[in-house]
Amino acid sequence: MSIPPGFKRIENAMGFAEANGPWFEKMEDGRLIRGFLPGPQHANALGIVHGGMLAAFLDSAMGTAVFRDIQRRAVTLTLSLDYLGPARLGDWLQAEGRVVGHDEHVAQVRGRLYGPHHEVLAGLGVFSLLSRMRSLR
Amino acid sequence: MKTDDHPPEGFLRIDFDRGRPETTFNSHIGNLYVRKGEKGTRDEFVMGLRVHQHMCNPAGGLHGGMMMTVADLVGSMGGTTLIGLRKFVPTINMTFDFVAPAKVGDWVEGRCEVVRATRSMLFSNIYLTVGEEKIVRASGIYKIPSGDGLAFAKAKLDRGAELAGERPPS
Numbered sequence: 001m002s003i004p005p006g007f008k009r010i011e012n013a014m015g016f017a018e019a020n021g022p023w024f025e026k027m028e029d030g031r032l033i034r035g036f037l038p039g040p041q042h043a044n045a046l047g048i049v050h051g052g053m054l055a056a057f058l059d060s061a062m063g064t065a066v067f068r069d070i071q072r073r074a075v076t077l078t079l080s081l082d083y084l085g086p087a088r089l090g091d092w093l094q095a096e097g098r099v100v101g102h103d104e105h106v107a108q109v110r111g112r113l114y115g116p117h118h119e120v121l122a123g124l125g126v127f128s129l130l131s132r133m134r135s136l137r
Numbered sequence: 138m139k140t141d142d143h144p145p146e147g148f149l150r151i152d153f154d155r156g157r158p159e160t161t162f163n164s165h166i167g168n169l170y171v172r173k174g175e176k177g178t179r180d181e182f183v184m185g186l187r188v189h190q191h192m193c194n195p196a197g198g199l200h201g202g203m204m205m206t207v208a209d210l211v212g213s214m215g216g217t218t219l220i221g222l223r224k225f226v227p228t229i230n231m232t233f234d235f236v237a238p239a240k241v242g243d244w245v246e247g248r249c250e251v252v253r254a255t256r257s258m259l260f261s262n263i264y265l266t267v268g269e270e271k272i273v274r275a276s277g278i279y280k281i282p283s284g285d286g287l288a289f290a291k292a293k294l295d296r297g298a299e300l301a302g303e304r305p306p307s
Binding site for chain 2: 014017018020042043044045046050055056057060076077078079082086
């Protein structure tokens with residue numbers, strides 16, 4: 001399995017994202033899609049992709065969606081996840097998020113993570129918007 | 138394996154990959170420890186970890202994905218331990234509130250409370266803490282497989298033959 005066309009590797013990853021990447025991105029019809037190819041290091045005891053890894057990946061896509069949709073940096077306040085189906089190692093996974101509501105302080109975001117065959121994880125999160133002046137570093 | 142974790146007394150590293158040719162996610166993300174305490178107390182099952190750079194976000198704090206992974210494990214491994222169940226319980230739903238950050242060098246602990254366990258479902262409440270401060274509140278819903286499910290005996294505590302024969306943490 002190779003990386004699908006159009007996806008670019010996210011450079012400058014640090015810490016957790018670097019240790020569990022590489023992650024990829026692609027713009028499609030105005031939506032930002034993140035993708036990654038799960039390997040053995042992402043597996044749980046059953047040999048499928050670990051729920052924690054799926055959670056981390058969807059969270060990152062949803063946080064990115066906030067910046068994409070309303071140009072604000074954000075951190076996760078709360079996140080609710082429904083595990084809909086297993087993700088297999090070697091199956092290309094994609095995640096995307098969409099801001100469904102926001103005010104000056106918080107944004108409500110829906111997210112989905114899916115494989116080639118079915119939906120894997122559904123998310124609903126509230127993200128705290130950082131000051132427009134502040135960067136994440 | 139890192140050796141600079143300096144876990145508090147009583148914490149033993151969990152060996153998730155016993156007999157496996159490749160490192161799986163629980164080992165890949167860093168060392169996780171567990172301490173078993175007196176039955177019926179809040180310390181009956183405590184998971185612990187030392188925060189390292191490879192678990193962090195660009196801001197230098199413990200990554201939310203890492204917090205979620207640990208909370209999920211505390212709710213499932215801890216929850217099944219508390220009810221005396223030896224099965225792998227797949228996660229159905231998790232809800233997380235990220236109430237405070239943790240930084241490199243912090244010792245993070247996770248504890249859970251079983252809200253209810255039926256024949257087919259396990260409901261857990263989970264807290265992650267640094268010292269007395271809560272950093273994550275989470276709740277988890279897990280499926281208890283019918284029949285024998287998967288006998289989940291791959292993880293064990295890394296204390297050699299000393300306590301051979303004792304049941305693994307999950």
